[in-house]
Amino acid sequence: MYQCKKCNDRGIVLHEGVAYRCRCWSQKILDLKIKKANLGVNFNDAKFSNFKLDYYPNTIPPDGEATYRERANKALLAAKGFVNDINTNKVKKGLFFCGPVGSGKTFLASATARELLLNNHEVLFVVVPDFLDALRFTFDKNDNGITEKGLMDVVWNIPILILDDLGAHNYTQWTVNKIYSLLNYRLNNKLPTIITSNLTLNELEILLGDRTCSRIIALCNVFRLLVPKDIRYIQSLNSMITQ
Numbered sequence: 691m692y693q694c695k696k697c698n699d700r701g702i703v704l705h706e707g708v709a710y711r712c713r714c715w716s717q718k719i720l721d722l723k724i725k726k727a728n729l730g731v732n733f734n735d736a737k738f739s740n741f742k743l744d745y746y747p748n749t750i751p752p753d754g755e756a757t758y759r760e761r762a763n764k765a766l767l768a769a770k771g772f773v774n775d776i777n778t779n780k781v782k783k784g785l786f787f788c789g790p791v792g793s794g795k796t797f798l799a800s801a802t803a804r805e806l807l808l809n810n811h812e813v814l815f816v817v818v819p820d821f822l823d824a825l826r827f828t829f830d831k832n833d834n835g836i837t838e839k840g841l842m843d844v845v846w847n848i849p850i851l852i853l854d855d856l857g858a859h860n861y862t863q864w865t866v867n868k869i870y871s872l873l874n875y876r877l878n879n880k881l882p883t884i885i886t887s888n889l890t891l892n893e894l895e896i897l898l899g900d901r902t903c904s905r906i907i908a909l910c911n912v913f914r915l916l917v918p919k920d921i922r923y924i925q926s927l928n929s930m931i932t933q
């Protein structure tokens with residue numbers, strides 16, 4: 691079965707002997723970019739327009755300050771602003787999204803990545819625990835062609851880096867040093883970085899140390915997303931209701 695019946699997934703259609711790009715072409719290019727950026731298939735749906743503020747109630751969470759929705763809106767505007775700043779070469783700081791599982795932080799980071807890819811920027815999406823495992827693996831056996839240095843070179847130097855799930859990994863001196871070294875390098879070389887974490891900065895400070903946290907603060911503007919319940923739980927409820 692072909693996804694595009696017009697061109698049988700070749701990306702090109704022939705009309706009276708002349709080849710034209712099929713309408714599915716730009717999607718194919720985007721799919722390739724998504725693959726190269728290490729984004730999963732579901733990131734096609736990670737669009738800013740799919741970030742629904744309705745999921746965040748207009749009430750104030752127990753910790754006080756802004757409503758759930760105000761926080762979410764602020765984070766969304768910051769993500770859009772970040773894309774704008776990259777497009778106009780004016781980016782000053784990256785983004786740090788923290789919040790519990792299901793608060794939408796990874797979605798927002800992915801939507802930002804997708805938008806940047808659409809604008810032809812080089813982006814790499816890295817799940818921190820996986821990356822540290824890969825790094826350790828190449829360190830153990832660097833005879834598989836990928837060296838620790840090669841892997842580090844890519845992640846350290848990619849123009850825009852997204853570090854998903856910082857904090858959800860082992861805390862050995864080795865991982866703590868690797869993360870510090872990466873963030874310090876990104877900061878010194880003014881390379882835009884987006885970070886997501888289930889942990890707050892205070893919690894990260896206890897686990898990763900204050901020198902790493904000071905790099906995060908210097909590198910990123912901080913946003914805390916909160917939801918009263920897991921968004922995926924609400925979504926599954928909603929889809930049950932509409933079925």
Ligand SMILES: [Zn+2]
Nearest residue numbers: 694697712714
């Ligand atoms: Zn087609």
